[in-house]
Amino acid sequence: MDAVTFHGPRDMRVSRRPVPVLQQPTDIVVKVKLASICGSDMHPYAGRGVQLDAGIIFGHEFVGEVVDVGSEVKNTKIGDRVASAFTSSCGSCFYCSHDLTCRCSHEEAGRFGYIIDGNGPQGIQAEFARVPLADSTVVPVHDSVTDIEALMLGDILPTGWYCAAKADVEPMAKKHGDGISAAVVGCGPVGLMAILAAQAQGATHVFAVDKVPDRLELAKQFGAEPINGEDVDAAIAAVKDATGGRGVDCAMEAVGHQATVNMSFNMLRMGGTLSSVGLHTDEEFKAFTPWDGYNKNITYRNGRCPARVYMDDIHKLVKNKHWGDPFPGEKLITHRVSLHDEAAVREVYDKFERRIDNCTKVLLIP
Amino acid sequence: MDAVTFHGPRDMRVSRRPVPVLQQPTDIVVKVKLASICGSDMHPYAGRGVQLDAGIIFGHEFVGEVVDVGSEVKNTKIGDRVASAFTSSCGSCFYCSHDLTCRCSHEEAGRFGYIIDGNGPQGIQAEFARVPLADSTVVPVHDSVTDIEALMLGDILPTGWYCAAKADVEPMAKKHGDGISAAVVGCGPVGLMAILAAQAQGATHVFAVDKVPDRLELAKQFGAEPINGEDVDAAIAAVKDATGGRGVDCAMEAVGHQATVNMSFNMLRMGGTLSSVGLHTDEEFKAFTPWDGYNKNITYRNGRCPARVYMDDIHKLVKNKHWGDPFPGEKLITHRVSLHDEAAVREVYDKFERRIDNCTKVLLIP
Structure with a gap:
């Protein structure tokens, strides 16, 4: 499959990667419908703060369709469309039970596409993604919720x-x-x-x-x-x-x-x-x-948002058109780029960083 | 009357001052039974932070007996023993109604003995003290509450x-x-x-x-x-x-x-x-x-404690011997000094600042 990969500051590429498969019985694999670039991606992109591993699949904002489920997964099934918190979390450790899913202590927990020394789940700017700890990481979205709403349910809205x-x-x-x-x-x-x-x-x-x-x-x-x-x-x-x-x-x-x-x-x-x-x-x-x-x-x-804590409530509000129909957040989308087009991906990362063309929110389309 | 007055860093004196009288219908005048030195007094005492007016009566921790009441005072009467928050407050302004009596915007509000450019109520290390805005500043204490408990009800306990x-x-x-x-x-x-x-x-x-x-x-x-x-x-x-x-x-x-x-x-x-x-x-x-x-x-x-907000609840706990009888706080008293004895007052301020003789809590006795 194609995936947007990070190779160092301002060195984004589109690379071929194997389609991910289930590794744990709590995993799901999703076919990514939309991915996006987050403002927080600009720190590693620009070389600020922590140093991410070179070659990793990047990104953590996405909506996808479930194509495979592990044997212990209960809350989603193949074919479901799911919104995902930008961090995976187990739902039962000390921090998860204290409304701090973003600090989950499970070894499979972490921010997607934020891999340091091999630790952390791969990112989701790709055709497919493995989601660990799926029951306590994703939320199946209602049919009336658009893909863009579902995408926003995982990070910027929570x-x-x-x-x-x-x-x-x-x-x-x-x-x-x-x-x-x-x-x-x-x-x-x-x-x-x-x-x-x-x-x-x-x-x-x-x-x-x-x-x-x-x-x-x-x-x-x-x-x-x-x-x-x-x-x-x-x-x-x-x-x-x-x-x-x-x-x-x-x-x-x-x-x-x-x-x-x-x-x-x-x-x-x-x-x-x-x-x-x-x-x-x-x-x-x-x-x-x-x-x-x-x-x-x-x-x-x-602090970092424990997105999963709020997603059920926010999903209801979005589903019920609390903020209107269409959801006002849809207005934020300024750029749509094919995830397969390396030149276009590189260009839109640059535009996003420098806010060229009023670049506010980018959709990467697999 | 005698009063402990502040004349600049580490220059405490015992001075003669007129016995205070009612100035507003919301005032009371109390005969001070016990006063104390607070750790926060050490900032102006040592010349740190703000510059207080020279010659003011110092201090804000006390228990007293009401000897005169203004015509609009409803909650206390002559003869009552009262604990007082270390700041006076009106009880009805925006900040008082938002549980922030320590930031009361009334012109008579302020920390006792914390007078800058003439603004603020006089301190209480004296034989008598005027308490502005008495209904929303003091709490009449139950007979079973000791003077030391009542003193602690106004600052260190809240x-x-x-x-x-x-x-x-x-x-x-x-x-x-x-x-x-x-x-x-x-x-x-x-x-x-x-x-x-x-x-x-x-x-x-x-x-x-x-x-x-x-x-x-x-x-x-x-x-x-x-x-x-x-x-x-x-x-x-x-x-x-x-x-x-x-x-x-x-x-x-x-x-x-x-x-x-x-x-x-x-x-x-x-x-x-x-x-x-x-x-x-x-x-x-x-x-x-x-x-x-x-x-x-x-x-x-x-932030500064809005003491008055908590005093009713804490008064009940103290009265009901929640923390035992005697109240454990009584153990803090390490020094008792006559408020009339300038040399002793100066010495105990020095001991308190430098923690000589394990000086933890000082009673100044009028």
Whole structure:
């Protein structure tokens, strides 16, 4: 089969690989219907952070059709269309039972396409993929759910959901009723999903901060109040002006830079919650000082999304057209490329990294 | 009357001051029965952080008897013995209604004895004290509550309680049942109270980390497992060994140093909560990097305790001898000094700062 393989920073290729087969009774094999590139792929792509093994199949966002199932698999059968969390997880270890499937301690657990020293499952930018621990990793999707929705169910939508959940949107709305305000800093795919999530979890006023006009326009279409973050002080002042001078209850950072976490902090009211899901590899914490955190009575959360924890609930919302039909996330797709065309794959990775042609979300089509 | 007054770093005096009178209909005036020195007093005492006005009456930990009440005061009457939060608060502004009485926006709100440019209520290390916004600042205490218990009800006990609450001890215990582990780093008065609080909120295994043998002994008497923190790596290893290699669910930092926050972070499991109530004035955040925080799926909280929020509940526990009779906190009192004796007051401040004679908690007796 053809697969997109990683050979070092900015060296993506399309390679021939054997079609994967069942290795464990808890495995399934899927025929990939759509795959995508995630913003977090840009770290290894650009050579930041950890060093992945050369030659691995890349990527972790996909929707597929089950073509083979292991003998212990109960929740899916051949022919099912499945959405998959971007990490495999066992569902029963300490971390899985503590809502942290992203930190599953099972030896077959890991982020797809994130192989270091031979450890971790292969990626899914390929014609077929093996999914370990299938019962606690994938969700069969309803016929009314589109392939793009199913693709988004595995990473960007749960990550946006997690960002809002960890910003305490729902508990604040339950406790204090209407009027919860939230700011989403960074309106890439995850930030845009975080807008939808914050609204679903009870935020009544969502500010969306970015520098890119097209993304701000999408944020507006998603129901947020767009704020251009080019002038940081003006953006903070605009949020404070609209919140009685206090700042928002919930700040949601979806970029992964010190500057955006700092901006989020400065948009937050005292006693508010700052949730950061942007993966950043900095060696220093510069977003706020201990003294500033003390004076703000800060709650700060940061971490990888345990996607599988949220997928059943989100699947229901998508199936029930909670966010409208078509799902607003479909608007994010800017590029569609054949997974078999190496030149096109290389070009679209470059466009995605450098945001050429407003490249926001790429479909790789097997 | 006599009052302990602050005139600059390490310049405490006993001065004559007029007996305070009612200024607002929401005021009360109390005759101070006992006052104390708080660890947080050591910041202005030593000249760290903010600069307080010279000549102010110092201190914020006290128990008193009501000797005059304003016309709008409803919850206390002359003759009542009252415990007081270390900050006055209105009970009705945005922050008070969001459980953040420590950030009350009323002009009469503030920390006792923390006057900057004339703003804030006078301190309480004096024969009498004016308490603004009395109905939402003080709690009349039951006859069975001792003066020392009442004194501790206003700061160290609610701050320890807040530290445990913000470490998510209770929600974790409710969700996951028995077996919640917590580490308290720093066994000064607040840390020791945090041990009691963590137990009351549902922690089944509390580790207590300090370098001072006497404090570790107290921690042990309070039901915690003492761990000497002199050897940082060994202390972290001991906590990990006792928690299946993972680390504790809840880390509680009660010192206010980068090193202790860092140690708390390293004792915490992935997905755990780090609650820091130590006030620290550092300009840089060195306790963990964004990358480390991401990989730990961290929840980090820091801030001043909204003591009044917790005082009713804690008062009931103390009254009902929840923690035993006598209250274990009584063991903390190491020094008793007449508030009228300037030389003794100066000496005990010095002992408290430098921890001479195991100086842990000082009573200043009017």
